[in-house]
Amino acid sequence: MKRPIAGAITLAHGAGGRASHQLIQEIFLFHLGNPFLQQGDDGAVLDLLEPDSQGGRWVTATDAHVVTPLEFPGGDIGRLAVNGTINDLAMMGASPRYLTAAFILEEGLSLALLDRVVASMATAAKTAGVPVVAGDTKVVERGKGDGMFITTSGFGLLPAGIQCGGSHAKPGDAVLVSGTLGDHAMALMAERNGLIFDPPLLSDTAALHGLVADILTPRPSAVHVLRDPTRGGVATVLNEIAQQSGVAIEIDESRLPMRPEVTAAAELMGLDPLYLANEGKVIVICEATDADSILLRMREHPLGQQSSQIGQVLASSRPFVEMRTHWGGRRLVDWLTGEVLPRIC
């Protein structure tokens, strides 16, 4: 197929005419094509019952993606949009089945860049085994969008017997994390600020449903909470869980898996890694007696090799998160106030 990978997005691409049709055919269908999309109808028809859906329920999630730059070390907005929604489904314990995607493109966006992003989305969707079954594209005037925004929605099947949620943490539970913290946010910040790492620091964006399946398989009822520490980082997610479950959470600084270069860059920029976003990590809160066996399974998965138990859940009349520092001192790990800003002093 001859494809328009030179030039830029114009308002004509959004007008619904020949140019729109061409864009859909030559970029979106070319990369993401599957029987659902190829129908070319206004919606995709999905089977209500699947062979393994006995007693299960559908879970749906939606996630809007904005990121600068659109391509960054270790990923791009397309891969992020696929993995982000898959992870939202996975955190419910669901097995992701279908995705939909809506694109808002800014006039002037390079078609070659769009092509790369959609190709990368297709690779991510294929790797995850989750097809994009419906989509939409709109074009906004120059200056009214940041290049490209992508919103993805997803549907996943929640098998009977799995019940994960932020309100299920119980005193005595173990708190696990699947790997190093802050990689995604720091890779982006380094890219934006021209900081060079050798080897380069990569975003950790990844689809976590395979890892989650391994965590849940032997004894699903032992797993109480699954959360991906995206925006706001581990600190924010643990505070949310503490509040939802009415418990306190204690973490141990010396057990937090961190890349030395992320620690160093955070120090340099006056940022606290606990508040930095991750795009390929999961926090697991489970019964303490199952923690070791779950950790072993996590470490066997390629996305969980550096899994670690970072803390435990405590009974408390007030929800809070506290960290035991390297020194045996303690400090409160508070909610993020406003946005993450570097400190001057």
Added chain:
Amino acid sequence: MKHHAEYRDPEAAERLLKRIHQSVDPSREYRFMEFCGGHTHAISRFGLHGLLPPNVRLIHGPGCPVCVLPIGRLDMAIALAMKPGVILCCYGDTLRVPGSAGNSLQKARAYGADVRMVYSATEVLTIAEQSPLNEVVFFAIGFETTTPPTAHLLLEIQRRGLNQVSVLCNHVLTTPAIRAILEGPDQGPRLDGLVGPAHVSVVIGSSPYTPLASDFQMPIVIAGFEPLDILQAILMLIHQVNEDRHAVENEYTRAVVPEGNQRALMAMREVFETRESFEWRGLGSIAESGLRIRSSFANWDAESRYDLSYQTVADHKACECAAILRGHKEPLDCKVFGTACTPETPLGACMVSSEGACAAHFTYGRNLRNFR
């Protein structure tokens, strides 16, 4: 990061803590103020307060540049930022500092102002190059640590003859602020010692503290920002108190010399002169505590270029920051603490930065089991 590990070794810390516990006289209280926000941050980050003997109290001083920036100066910056065609550049956490009526540079940005966060003063030059049709203003804040970079920026602007760039100068001086705190109305127990600034002292040296130590009979130990530095300084202060001495001692010898950094000081003198007085959030006006751009650089001084005049805006009348910053009152003694004044909607200096005395108490004090 090897450098950091050396000053964060938990075993060395344990040895130091043991010596601190052995050295304190249990029959008395030790009230030490760490002047700098950098020290306050390290103390809370490493959880040092919980490791010290109960009769060693650390009082968080006003050395946090964003916290002490008064409402009126913020209003000037916000007004400039709202001018069409102006790009206002500032350091990161300045974005959040509240001005009048709950405004901030962050909110100004939401209303359409072009506010850019910079990591260093020289980034302003790059922004000016990239936007030749805009007027670019650097909202310069901070103690003597950030002053030399602003001086360098002004010298560079002058050298290049860049007429589109100017600086709104809010730089403040450390020793007049310490003096104001030590001289302040005596409404409570006095301080027993001072942990002196790290980076500021790299610039100004250790000798400017000598008159303070002798005038107020105040032990002063200049300390680095690493946790071992702070513990070592506390031990040195305890010894001075026990031996009834009041000297300026330098724990941070790897970076601080008595005469300071002469090149930086020369650049500062060339570009800046002392203001008769400068207002501090929480502390009021302090004589000769701020810097102004010299008239030879008036072209690049935003105050003269935009004909800005400073309007004092009173702090909230129930705010007890002045007494809290001096260690005379506790956050809980303040009527607006935790009600009208919270980390999300700070009224006073002590709540602005996460390390301010009130912000720390708001978050740690409410929950932490071993907080005192």
